[in-house]
Amino acid sequence: MNNIREFNRSEKILLSLFILSKGTSKKVRFEDIAVKAFKLFRSDFQLRGYPNHPDTGDIIHKPLYSDLKKKGFVLSGGKYFSLTKKGLEYGKKLRDIFKKGNYDFTEEPDKYTKSMEDEINRILRTSAFNLFTSGKKEEILDIDFHDYLGTTVRTKKFDFLGRLHNVKEAVEASKSNNPRLYVILNDLNQFLLSKFKDVVNFFENMKGGKS
Amino acid sequence: MKNVNTISIIEEPNEFDDHLLDIIGNNFNFSHEKGLAEWLKNSIDAYIRQDVPDENKHVVMRFTDGDGGSTNLPIFEIIDYVGMTSTDINKALKRWGDPEAAKRGAKKGIRLRVYGGHGNGGKFYMRQMFHVSHFITYRDGYLNIFGFNDHRKYGFADGFKDKKISPDLALKMANIDGFIPDNVKRKILLGKTGFTVVKGIRPKNIAKKISVSHFIQKIKHHPQSRRALKYSQVSVIHNGKLVMDRITMNEIQPLDDFKDPFIFDIPEYLESNDVNEKKSIQMMTSKFPAGKLILKTSAIPFGHSGHSAELNCIDFIGETGVIASYRMHELGFLKYYPQAQFIYGECSCPILEDPDDDCVQNDREKLVESDKVKTLLKWVALKVDEVAEKIGNKEREKQKVEELHTSEIFNEFLNKWKNQFMSKFLREILGGPDKGSLTGGLGDDGSGGGKNGKSETKDGLGSGGGKGGGQGDQKKKGLGFPRVLISGQDDPLNPGTTVNFTERHHVIEQRLQDVPEQIFWINREKLLARKILEKYGKDSVEWRNYLFQCYVNIFITSALEAKSKSEGGALSVDDAKRVIDETYSKIYDKASTDLEKFLLNESYEVKEEA
Numbered sequence: 001m002n003n004i005r006e007f008n009r010s011e012k013i014l015l016s017l018f019i020l021s022k023g024t025s026k027k028v029r030f031e032d033i034a035v036k037a038f039k040l041f042r043s044d045f046q047l048r049g050y051p052n053h054p055d056t057g058d059i060i061h062k063p064l065y066s067d068l069k070k071k072g073f074v075l076s077g078g079k080y081f082s083l084t085k086k087g088l089e090y091g092k093k094l095r096d097i098f099k100k101g102n103y104d105f106t107e108e109p110d111k112y113t114k115s116m117e118d119e120i121n122r123i124l125r126t127s128a129f130n131l132f133t134s135g136k137k138e139e140i141l142d143i144d145f146h147d148y149l150g151t152t153v154r155t156k157k158f159d160f161l162g163r164l165h166n167v168k169e170a171v172e173a174s175k176s177n178n179p180r181l182y183v184i185l186n187d188l189n190q191f192l193l194s195k196f197k198d199v200v201n202f203f204e205n206m207k208g209g210k211s
Numbered sequence: 212m213k214n215v216n217t218i219s220i221i222e223e224p225n226e227f228d229d230h231l232l233d234i235i236g237n238n239f240n241f242s243h244e245k246g247l248a249e250w251l252k253n254s255i256d257a258y259i260r261q262d263v264p265d266e267n268k269h270v271v272m273r274f275t276d277g278d279g280g281s282t283n284l285p286i287f288e289i290i291d292y293v294g295m296t297s298t299d300i301n302k303a304l305k306r307w308g309d310p311e312a313a314k315r316g317a318k319k320g321i322r323l324r325v326y327g328g329h330g331n332g333g334k335f336y337m338r339q340m341f342h343v344s345h346f347i348t349y350r351d352g353y354l355n356i357f358g359f360n361d362h363r364k365y366g367f368a369d370g371f372k373d374k375k376i377s378p379d380l381a382l383k384m385a386n387i388d389g390f391i392p393d394n395v396k397r398k399i400l401l402g403k404t405g406f407t408v409v410k411g412i413r414p415k416n417i418a419k420k421i422s423v424s425h426f427i428q429k430i431k432h433h434p435q436s437r438r439a440l441k442y443s444q445v446s447v448i449h450n451g452k453l454v455m456d457r458i459t460m461n462e463i464q465p466l467d468d469f470k471d472p473f474i475f476d477i478p479e480y481l482e483s484n485d486v487n488e489k490k491s492i493q494m495m496t497s498k499f500p501a502g503k504l505i506l507k508t509s510a511i512p513f514g515h516s517g518h519s520a521e522l523n524c525i526d527f528i529g530e531t532g533v534i535a536s537y538r539m540h541e542l543g544f545l546k547y548y549p550q551a552q553f554i555y556g557e558c559s560c561p562i563l564e565d566p567d568d569d570c571v572q573n574d575r576e577k578l579v580e581s582d583k584v585k586t587l588l589k590w591v592a593l594k595v596d597e598v599a600e601k602i603g604n605k606e607r608e609k610q611k612v613e614e615l616h617t618s619e620i621f622n623e624f625l626n627k628w629k630n631q632f633m634s635k636f637l638r639e640i641l642g643g644p645d646k647g648s649l650t651g652g653l654g655d656d657g658s659g660g661g662k663n664g665k666s667e668t669k670d671g672l673g674s675g676g677g678k679g680g681g682q683g684d685q686k687k688k689g690l691g692f693p694r695v696l697i698s699g700q701d702d703p704l705n706p707g708t709t710v711n712f713t714e715r716h717h718v719i720e721q722r723l724q725d726v727p728e729q730i731f732w733i734n735r736e737k738l739l740a741r742k743i744l745e746k747y748g749k750d751s752v753e754w755r756n757y758l759f760q761c762y763v764n765i766f767i768t769s770a771l772e773a774k775s776k777s778e779g780g781a782l783s784v785d786d787a788k789r790v791i792d793e794t795y796s797k798i799y800d801k802a803s804t805d806l807e808k809f810l811l812n813e814s815y816e817v818k819e820e821a
Contacts (some may be wrong), residue, residue: 025781027778027780039511075779076780078777081779139715144718152721153722153726154726
């Protein structure tokens with residue numbers, strides 16, 4: 001089938017983090033993740049020319065700090081990483097496939113997961129949602145936008161982008177669960193992204209992003 | 212035989228019992244200042260009828276104290292240099308309730324705008340408020356004395372109707388010879404003009420001494436006399452001595468920010484106030500043009516009481532001068548009443564004098580309480596509120612500038628304290644436990660200021676001039692101290708603009724561009740901040756504590772961030788609680804000694820060197 005594929009590198013790192021944290025949001029050291037990924041997927045994470053040594057360079061660095069954060073799977077602080085709710089869900093899925101001894105899996109359309117449900121419930125309590133649904137959308141401030149995303153102005157670049165991604169994904173997935181609510185949430189999301197385009201651009205163009 | 216439905220009445224003159232005058236007169240309920248204002252207006256009207264220019268409209272108010280007995284009684288007099296003939300008296304003065312009374316006897320070709328109205332005020336004042344009263348008037352060589360006796364009946368004095376006498380003798384009889392300006396006296400002696408002395412003997416409620424200055428102050432501010440005084444030369448004599456050369460109105464200086472008057476056109480239609488039935492009330496017709504409301508400001512509030520409070524009003528101006536006057540609180544509910552105390556004005560609305568729906572009352576104090584008047588008053592109140600709101604906004608702006616100045620001083624003090632004493636603490640929480648691993652730490656502590664130990668100036672501050680830290684393998688510049696500013700201040704990242712937040716923004720705010728610069732803003736628009744400033748003031752211990760709490764908030768945020776960073780981006784509730792408790796404890800312990808006076812003393816002055 002067309003949508004059967006192997007784990008990509010980010011997924012392999014995520015799985016390593018999931019196993020190391022024992023399926024919790026406990027923090028894990030960067031070096032431990034690098035070693036675990038090397039042990040699980042030696043050919044992918046070995047130091048070039050030194051098959052018995054793990055690579056701790058960009059091959060593992062970039063997915064952790066960029067791709068996985070942007071998708072809202074991990075949080076980082078210093079050289080420690082932990083899984084978000086979404087990361088835990090996805091890590092569990094990867095672990096289950098991996099347990100079967102075959103890490104090819106079928107890509108499925110986004111389901112309305114528990115973490116998404118939590119995200120939507122959180123959004124429903126935000127001032128942005130309340131103002132928007134009570135016809136006062138013009139009163140929505142930048143602080144409401146951050147509240148909506150679960151960020152602040154101090155949030156790091158990839159964490160911000162991760163939150164943006166997660167919220168968008170949760171809103172999309174709510175379509176299957178509650179189509180009427182989805183229409184409102186989608187309108188709200190579009191409105192906020194348009195109104196606070198500058199804020200999004202600011203984070204997207206921000207240099208660095210590690211924390 | 213005629214049908215009873217088609218009969219026609221043969222009109223006869225009305226007949227009244229004099230008792231009717233008592234009934235009406237009682238309603239006048241005169242105060243002396245109001246009565247004197249009526250007399251004054253009559254005198255000015257006499258000049259207006261003769262087309263005398265303002266600078267020659269001389270009027271004298273003469274007051275003579277009594278001795279408390281029955282021989283020398285207190286006397287009020289008002290003197291003008293125009294005079295009346297018996298014809299004037301018979302056709303105008305004797306008639307009650309004649310709206311044209313003030314215009315009679317005018318020079319031909321003059322379009323009159325006299326102050327008098329219904330020809331009642333001055334007469335009723337004479338009749339109701341004195342034991343006896345009379346006019347001594349001289350014109351065209353004839354002296355007439357006309358007045359009210361102690362039975363409140365009027366008539367000419369026996370032997371003094373059209374008494375032909377010389378001007379010289381007339382002046383002596385009226386006892387006004389001694390103070391008439393020379394040019395006026397010459398005219399009287401040449402028969403070119405005359406004079407009238409209106410005299411009230413034993414005024415009601417005054418047995419002996421007349422409080423002249425009190426009366427003058429009241430007359431100055433009385434709506435019925437203000438305009439008359441403005442355009443005439445009124446002097447005051449008390450017990451034969453000139454005590455005031457000219458009564459002048461104190462010029463009202465406007466508020467600096469509102470020097471120009473606010474002018475509002477009264478709309479053609481106004482919505483009535485009736486809650487049950489809304490209707491449009493017509494405020495102009497082809498016959499009665501649109502009115503205007505002119506509002507002006509006073510640099511000093513008129514206050515609730517005292518003479519100047521009388522000026523805190525809207526005068527309604529009609530064809531014959533002030534037809535009513537309403538103090539601000541009489542207009543109806545004013546949302547910005549404190550600011551309305553800086554406002555006064557005039558409203559002209561010709562339709563109020565439409566004979567088919569005349570809204571002018573006999574005493575010209577208040578208008579008739581018709582729908583039209585109620586609706587107009589409501590509209591006037593709205594306009595007053597509009598201007599008052601503008602004044603209020605300006606006041607708040609100024610207040611905020613003052614607040615900001617003081618707050619900036621306090622804030623700078625806290626900033627210095629934070630930089631000096633908290634550097635170690637900040638290094639612990641911001642630099643993190645992994646010394647030199649990635650990011651350079653903060654500088655060393657600076658040397659403490661003030662005196663130590665038992666010194667009285669324990670609150671003194673020193674400079675934090677330590678050396679920069681950071682010895683990690685990847686040297687990077689560490690984040691500097693948080694810099695705390697107060698909203699309303701100039702934007703250090705964009706000089707020349709101020710940074711403001713709204714009531715809905717957070718207590719501590721940061722804009723995106725503030726983050727790398729470590730700038731935090733204390734949002735002065737937050738409701739509690741506003742309440743503290745309004746209730747306790749910018750210098751208060753409450754406000755200083757509020758500012759301090761904002762600093763605590765920033766420290767806690769920084770501490771939580773640092774902890775979160777060391778925990779891989781996530782923080783458990785237990786960890787968060789520990790950080791908060793520890794941070795509070797450290798800051799409070801330090802502040803309890805370093806900031807004791809700042810936080811606990813009712814008054815506190817930041818020393819310049821701080």
